[in-house]
Amino acid sequence: MDYDVLILGGGIVGCAVAYELSKYNINIALIEKDYDVANDVSLVNTAVVYDGSETSDYVMAKLENSGMKLIQKHCEKFNLPYKRVGALRISSNDSGNKRLDIMYNKANERGILGVHLIEDNAIYDIEPNLKIKAEKALYSENIAVISPYNLAISYAEVAADNGVNFRLEEEVIDIKNVSKGFKVTTNKNKFTCKFVVNTIPSEIFAGRYVEGKNEVINKKMNYILFNENLDNYINSVIINDIDEDAFVINIPTASKENLIGIKGYDFLSLEDGLQLSKSILQDVKKEVVMNIFTETYSKGNTLIDDNKIQDGYIKVTGSHYSKITIAPAIAEKIEESLKTNMNITKKRDYVDKNREMYTFKNMSKEQRNEIIALDSRYGNIICSCNNVTEGEIIDCIRRPLGARTVEGVKRRTGIGLGSCNGSYCKMKIIKILAREMNESPLSIVYDSMDSKVLVSRIKEFNEI
Ligand SMILES: Cc1cc2nc3c(=O)[nH]c(=O)nc-3n(C[C@H](O)[C@H](O)[C@H](O)COP(=O)(O)OP(=O)(O)OC[C@H]3O[C@@H](n4cnc5c(N)ncnc54)[C@H](O)[C@@H]3O)c2cc1C
Known part of the structure; x- marks a missing residue:
């Protein structure tokens, strides 16, 4: 075999x-x-880690709860962010309040700790920046966001x-x-x-x-990403149920933006999306929108x-x-x-650790100076929105299973995910990828075989 x-x-x-x-x-x-x-x-490097309290299915609840504990352990081991932000599922009418009671009872039956039913001021004590009316909330302390x-x-x-x-x-x-x-x-x-x-x-x-x-139910999920200039940044996951089939969810991203997801509608126009976003972020304006996109949401x-x-x-x-x-x-x-x-035995020389990765933007001034002294490419900023350096890009290409596409570099380093949406750094990424892989810039792809970024050379630039 x-x-x-x-x-x-x-x-x-x-x-x-x-x-x-x-x-x-x-x-x-x-x-x-x-x-x-x-x-x-x-599409955004942020995912919610669920605790099993929100789902109606017992088997999924058990898997979520044990997955949550494992992810927390693994993020610690791999030195990855695990932000326990908590989640408030809010309601301001009788039917919504009843739904929360049912969910609370289920969480208790399942033995999930850290889930509470709270009312009025207690909601705003947890999320002072929430400006909309909420009578009752199911609060889970456990919910976290990670970089999937x-x-x-x-x-x-x-x-x-x-x-x-x-x-x-x-x-x-x-x-x-x-x-x-x-x-x-x-x-x-x-x-x-x-x-x-x-x-x-x-x-x-x-x-x-x-x-x-x-048997999977597929629905559209419309997303709007708001940049850090939004008034009243919301720190927690907030879910506002519109009815049994539709909800609006706010997710605080790893890089301090607010991501709004709207479930239950087909493709929404920006205006309609902004209007629905106001059921959580009361003061949103077009000027703070960073990106909009739609994904398929599955519930099977x-x-x-x-x-x-x-x-x-x-x-x-x-x-x-x-x-x-x-x-x-x-x-x-x-x-x-x-x-x-299967008759299997554990390896004696197993290394349960990922190789160290330096994230320039999270380093202190002393750490930055230290790494630049070791490798001057960490002093060359390629993405000024997110402070990503040439050193980090080269490292992410040379690592085991290194990046070989523009999207791969973006996902590993966070480059191109800032407010310029990659318009200033895409060419530089292509150039570094081509140099590291010893290929022509014309053969570099965005993410898949048929996604070449440069169509052809139009002039003999020395630079590329
Ligand atoms: C809108 C949205 C939001 C979500 N948010 C969250 C969240 O906040 N929290 C959370 O926990 N989860 C979330 N999820 C769920 C999650 O992102 C996906 O369900 C998950 O990534 C699926 O992983 P997978 O490995 O099962 O499948 P996939 O990622 O689809 O992996 C299957 C792989 O198989 C490969 N493949 C397919 N066919 C072949 C073939 N013939 N030969 C070889 N390879 C093949 C594919 O290229 C793919 O890489 C979200 C999902 C969506 C859509």
Whole structure:
């Protein structure tokens, strides 16, 4: 057999599984069709970590609660931000108040600590910048925000450092049973393995291609990102239910912006979006809008289907709005499943640590001077919105599973996510990528094979 375990898909779930399994003396590869892992995580590098109190489903609640505890532990280990901001689900009418009572009782039944029902002034004591009317709120102290790319990339880097073979740009096109295992065919290779952990949304088996499960409810989520000039920055996650199907959510991002998500409508115009945003951020104006975008919001349960574990096949099915939160809990369950079905032992030389990364913008003056003395490229600011240096870009390209696309550099360093939206730094990123990869700037892509950034050379500039 070529591998003991093949993990299909390099989203946050695949990366978390690779991390958990890399502790063992087994031969593992992860197959991902894109240029980079965790390509589909999110458009903004901020995700909410849920605690299991908001969902009506008991199984999802359990996964969320254990995922939350694991993410907190992993962020500490990998030196990643884990901001416990708390969440207030507010209401100002009877039906909303009743919904909060039900949610509170469920949280208690589930044994989730740190969840409270509060009223009137107690709400504004927690969030003084909230200017809208709220009678009652379900307050969860546990809710946190994290940078999901950095978490997914850290899982992948540690797994790669511990021997997992990441096969990027390979698309799985077929999986077949063979004696004591599987044959997995990609657009480039054929591999045999004893176990398959399939995290890709579609099912591809013996030539049959089945799209992701259709019990999933897909809705549009409209987002508006407000910059740091917004009056009354809100520090907590705030959820204001409009009715049973629609809500507005405020998420404080890792870089002090407020992200408003609006669920329950199709594509909203900026004007309509701003109007709905006022149900949380009363004073919003067009001038402080940094970005608008729409994503598909899914509400279908995520399950670990290990019915075929005796044959060596595990499939993670379904998509869910809290899949980042539950990713490490899914990985732990898969690890347990494999441990009982495979004779595996732990590695003695396992290194459960990611390589250090220097973030110039978070460093003190002394630390900055120290690193510039070691490498002068840390003194060359490439992104003046977010203070990202040439040194950080080079490091993110040279790391294990380093960035090879403009989007990959953006996600690892935060470059281009400032108020200029990359207009001042994109060319510089392309130039550094081309130099580090020893390629022509014309071959650098934005994120996927068919997304070349420069179409052609129009003049013989010496610079590029
Ligand atoms: C609008 C929105 C907001 C969200 N906010 C949050 C949040 O705040 N908190 C939270 O916990 N979660 C959140 N989520 C959920 C979360 O972002 C995603 O559900 C999660 O990233 C999915 O991870 P995954 O690994 O399951 O799937 P994916 O990221 O889709 O990974 C699957 C991977 O498989 C690869 N692939 C597909 N087909 C093939 C093939 N044939 N061969 C090889 N590779 C293949 C894909 O390229 C992809 O990289 C949000 C989701 C959305 C849409």
